Amino acid sequence: MTTNRRDFIRMGGALAGLTLTPELVSQALAQQERKITHLQVSVQPEPHGIIAAIHNGNQSFVVSQNIFDGLVTFDEELNPVPLLAESWETTDGGRVITFKLRQGATWHDGKPITSADVKYSIELAKKSHPVAAPTYFHLNAIDTPDDHTVILRFAHPSLALWHILYGVRTGILPKHIYEGSDPLTNPINTKPIGSGPFLFKEWVRGSHVTLVRNPNYWDKTKPRVDQVTFRFIADAGARAIAIETGEIHYAPVPSIPLAQVKALRERKDSPLLIDTVGWEANAPIYYFDFNLEKEVFQDVRVRKAFAHAINTKILASNAFFGFATPATGPIPSYQKEFYSPDGEQYPFDPAKAERLLEEAGLKKDANGIRLKIDNLPIPYDDNFVRAAQLIQQMLKRVGVQVEIRNFDVGTYFAKLARERDFDTASAFAAAFADPQVGVFRRFWSKAKATVRGGNTSNYVSAETDRLIEATLIEGDAAKRKQLIRDFQIQVQKDLPSIPLLELQFVRVISPRLEGVNPTPYGSYASVAEIAFKD
Known part of the structure; x- marks a missing residue:
């Protein structure tokens, strides 16, 4: 790019009233010469909120991680990596964790x-977050001896703690903005003030949501682009065209109909990178929930x-x-350390299904109908609607x-959650890297259904609660594993929710990009490390 005399005069007009020193002119020319980089990201559907500490859902997380830093992030082996917490020390057999916060970091x-x-x-997370709350259940105290030291004191050690210290699970919010308000309804939620590499x-x-580079971010090497726009393109065809033509550079959450994803994967001439890397720790499982407040579903034979x-x-x-592959229980096989196929299985058998319904007293009427119900499919993409139609x-x-x-979402x-206006729901939930983080919330009676997730079925079982609560405080890995196995057997016996499929989500990445996060949580990660190759 060259700067001609007309451009220079135009700059001079913009700088009128200032003394045009050689240094100032040089800076102005350098700024004009610099190419502004603008990353376009597909997010579908539009999130109902963009703050992970307050709003649940993959779409919310993808945007939020760019506005807010958590205490830690993770490397490719799921080891914690410093963010707002610069260092930490664990003492008293894992009951006390002391964090030293990064000095100079600002909102x-x-x-x-x-x-x-x-x-x-x-x-706040202990009180209201459906995923983090179980792990914080035995958090007795939080000490803050100075502005940069935080000490967590637990009654029992927690082997799953690090998986909720991630910003998606424990988002760090500005107290001076939220204190004294209801965080769910604070008007700042639509124009958040965060701590991350991008400003709202x-x-x-x-x-769309557009973010711009934070010039005061503590890591001066990031972000590597000047601006990022998260675009909500409702029409699946238009969205696919935008990705294929390069109008959209990155799709961290499912954005293209899976039939098209399959076709693109099989095309040798497609430059797009399509893979499942970045979703491993999410471990999504698709299920069919019953509203157990409905009398008909209180009979296990019906379920x-x-x-x-x-x-x-x-x-x-x-x-x-x-x-996707068929699921065999509430914990997906992605969680290799904890997965067990030992629970009761329910193979496809329509004749047995009819016998059980007859035994439950549900007789067919003259039209062959024995029961009328509704089903609410999760509105994230057409695949879930199509699955509901097949069911x-x-x-x-x-x-x-x-x-x-x-x-809508x-x-x-x-x-x-609030209205309890459903008979059944077909949805998916992230099981994450540990059942305590992603699975227990759906079956623990203390994890009430909220708009951010939880025990949507309203399942109550004293034995399941006992197994969950024993797991929360068990510090011996082998004993904890046995408790989790017993949990799976109990839940499969009661069947408050039918585990249907283990899902494989994909990311679509433009060949122009480098620095896309490759870790098991990469789909949620900030785009601060992404840059254009050209």
Whole structure:
């Protein structure tokens, strides 16, 4: 790019009133010469919020991680890596963890990040976060002897603690902004003040969220782009075209219909990188939840009948185009250390399903219908709607008429949590790297359903609670593993939720990019390390 005389005069007008020293002119020319880098990221659907500490959901996490730093992040072996916490020490047999915070780190409004912010945020997570709360259950005290020291004191050691100290699970919020308000309804949530590598610029509903480079970020090597826009393209065809043509550079969450993903993978001439790296620690599992407040579902024979009526192999191949495998229990096989296939299994057997429904007193009427229910599929993409439609057809064959009710993301979670306005729901949840972090929340009676997740079925079992709570405090790895195995057997026996599929999510990456996070949590990671090769 060259700068001609007209450009220089235009710059001079913009700098009118200033003394045009050679140094100032040089800086102005350098700024004009510099190419502004703008990363375009696909996120679908539009999140109902963009602060991970407050809003649950993959789409929220992807945006939030760029605005907020957590205490730590992870490397490719899931070892903790410093962010706001510069160092830490574990003492008293794992019951006490002392963090030293990074000095010089500031909020986007210029105020320093202190131990008071961390204490406030962890106390909030313990009180209300569906994923983090179980692990913080035995947190007795948080000491802040100075502005840069935080001491967590637990009644028992927790082998899963590090997996919730990540910013997606324990988001660190500015206490001076949130204290004295309801964090869920604070108006700052739509224009957040964070601590991360990007500053919030704008949120145009139905279109995009744009962030710009934080010039005061503590890591002066990041971010490597000047601006990032998270785009919400509702039409699947338009979204796919935008990704294929390079208009969109990165899709960390599922953005292209899986049929098209499969076709792109098989095309040798496609330059796009399509893989499942970055989703390993998420370990998503697709399931069918019952609302156990409904009398008909309090009979376990009905729940088991539904399980026998659903062909999971057909779901995997026809709804998810092979990017899924049948699940055998509440813990996916991704969690190799904890997974057990020993729980009761419910193979596809429509005849057995009909017998169980008959035994439960559900007789067919003149039209062959024995039960009418609704199902709310999670509204993240068309694959889940297609899966719900297949389940609808399968249940119809055994005399169950299903009405599929589709909603936007916010309404969907409100129906499940606040309104309790559903019979069944088909959804997925991240199991994460440890059952204590991602699985227990769905089956523990103390993990109430909220708009951020939790025990949506309202399942209550004294034995399951005992196993979960014993796991939370068990410091011996072998004993803890046995408790988790027993948990799986108990839940499969009670079947408050049918485990259907282990999902394989994909990321789509432009060949122009470098520095895309390769860790097991990479799909959630900040884009601060991404840069354009050209």
